[in-house]
Amino acid sequence: MSLRAKLTLGTATAASLLLLAGTATAAQPGAPGIGDPYYPSAGNGGYDVSHYDIRLNYQPANDNLSGTTTILAKTTQDLTRFNLDFLLKASSVRINNKVARFTQAGGELVVDPRATLRAGTALTIVVTYSDVPSSHAVDGYTSWKRTPDGALAIDQPDIAPWWFPSNNHPTDKATFDVSVAVPSGVEVISNGTFGGTTQQINGWTRWRYRSAQPQATYLAFVAIGQFEIRQSTDAAGRPVLNAYSERLGADHGASVASIERTPEVTEFLEESFGPYPFEAQGGVATPGIGFALENQTRSTYDAAFFRRGSNTYVVAHEVAHQWFGDSVSVRRWRDIWLNEGFASYAEFLWSEHVGEGTAQENADYLYSLYPADDPFWTVLPGDPGAANQFDGAVYDRGAMAVHALRAEIGDEAFFGLLKEWLAGHRNGDASIEDFVALAERVSGRQLDELFRIWLFTPEKPAAAPGSAGGAQARTAVAPAEPKSYRKIRETRELLAAHDH
Structure with a gap:
């Protein structure tokens, strides 16, 4: 759910020209949106964020969230004012230790620094606020999820405006420090490395986390409540932190397993993607969110994924997102196939690894599952539209598209392509067009037709991905359902459930 209903507070208009030695553009307001076609008002223009320091207090009893967020940024143009994406009620804004004027409406915090900020100026922006996040909705929906014992700040593509002011778009990543004080006995989980707790004299405890690698704002999360926390290290010595809600009930064992x-x-x-890109890893299981999300270093899973026993397929999906989506993020939300197609294909790879069905068997079965007249085939994974961004076709047809590419160029070129793609765009963002260009360069093949058929044609391809010669569909006998598929199907339906 994007803040697409935000009031547009004006666009950056052409400024008057200064006739000096040449012409230059005068200072002007930063744009109230980055210009993403799916969500035109998401993000902001005129500055680039490098770090967020979020220091909060949260009272589960009344859902009150208060504190300050300090934003380190640099202007990218001469600015007379700029926007932050934020829904909660701010009480003060300071820029480089000077009080700034501000207004709020429609999910925008509009900041007037009282004087022009020249391009290249380092900014320390401090926003103080206090509010009840669950009282704010956009198009009737709130991304802040209040629970019986606390709250969850988790959703895609928007969650940040419900708990910290930001430049809310994946193309402006930053590092994070998150510090949340809660009544003692309540646990807090967030991204990155756990920095420990501090007991406060008021009977509260402060929890600290640090994300040292650049992170998109929608991947920053917090889970507050009664959790069992398990800490360990992986084979590379990285910290692993997993958390299990005390409300999991009968799903607890399968969640842990x-x-x-x-x-x-x-x-x-x-083995397929190259080195894990972050400094920590782990996961959170909790009831009541209805989906799973790849929060950077700490994916979060609804307990329903484990209702029928252990489910490592959803873990494979969300861990794959740490590369596809978190380390390499979408340039625009239309590029969502780069996230979901490859994370879904990771489930095929895992199925093959555990002996429950090859990638080809999974692709064949999916292809046979949807008849030619099924609306499934009308959704374009390469440009699904905001309304269908998390449609099942983006996942399933998206995974078939990945397998079609693998079959076309061969395993050596395919896995080499994935590693080069992820290494070359690490901590950044990219588009489908970037991926196609690299695939053609690595493989030495012209691939426009393959991508047109699988990503951009509103009909069922004539051939299953990987069909011999790529020309004829396998129509003689419907393929058997792979052993993995029931789990994969369960996973897919819940993963797509957060399409608001």
Whole structure:
């Protein structure tokens, strides 16, 4: 759910020209949106963020969240004012230790620094606020999830505006420090490395986390409540932190049996994707969110994924996102196939690894599952539209598209391509067009037709991905369902459930 209903507070208009030695553009307001076609008001223009320091207090009893967020940024143009994406009620804003004027409306915090900020100026922006996050909704929906024992700040593509002010788009990543004080006896989980707790004199405890690698704002999360926390290290010596809600009930055992295998799944995926890109890993299991999300270093899973026993397929999906989506993020939300197609294909790879069905068998079965007249085939994984961004076709047809590419260029070129792609765009963002260009360069083949058929054609391809010669569909006998598929299907339906 994007803040697409935000009020547009004006666009950056052409400024008057200064006739000096040449012409230059005068200072002007930063744009109220980055310009993403799916969510035009997401993000902001005129500055680039390098770090967020989020220091908060949260009272589960009344859902009050208060504190300050300090933003380190640099202007990218001469600015007369700029926007932050934020829903909660701010009480003060300071820029480089000077009080700034501000207004709030429609999910935008508009900051007036009282004087022009020249391009290249280092900014320390301090926003103080206090509010009830669950009282704020956009199009009738709130991404902040209040629970019986606390709250969860988790959703895609938007969660940040419900708990910290930001430049809310994946193309402006930053490092994070998150510090949350809660009544003692309540636990807090966030991204990155756990920095410990401090007992406060008021009977509260402060929890600290640090994300040392650049992170998109929607991947920053916090889970507050009653959790069992398990800490260990993986084979590379990285810290592993897993957390299990005390409300899991009968799903507790299967949740632990799945999420505790995160380092094993990570080791396996490193063989295909290259070195794990972050400093920590882990997962969180909790009831009531209805989906799983790849929060950077600490994916979060609804307990329903484990209702029928352990499920390492959803773990493989979310761990794969640490490369595809977290380390290499979408340039625009239309590029979502780069996230979901490859994370879904990781489930095929895991199925093959554990002997429950080859990638080809999974691709064949999926292809046979949807008849030609099924609306499934009308959704374009390469440009699904905001309304279908998390449609099942983005996952399933997206995974078939990946397998079609693998079959076309061969394993050596395919896995070499993945490693080069992830290494070359690490900690950045990229587009489908970037990926196609690299695939053609690595393979030495012209691949426009393959991508057109699998990503951009609103009909069922004539041939299953990987069909001999790529020309004829396998129509003689419907392929058997792979052993893995029931789990994969369960996983897929829940993963797509957060399409708001």
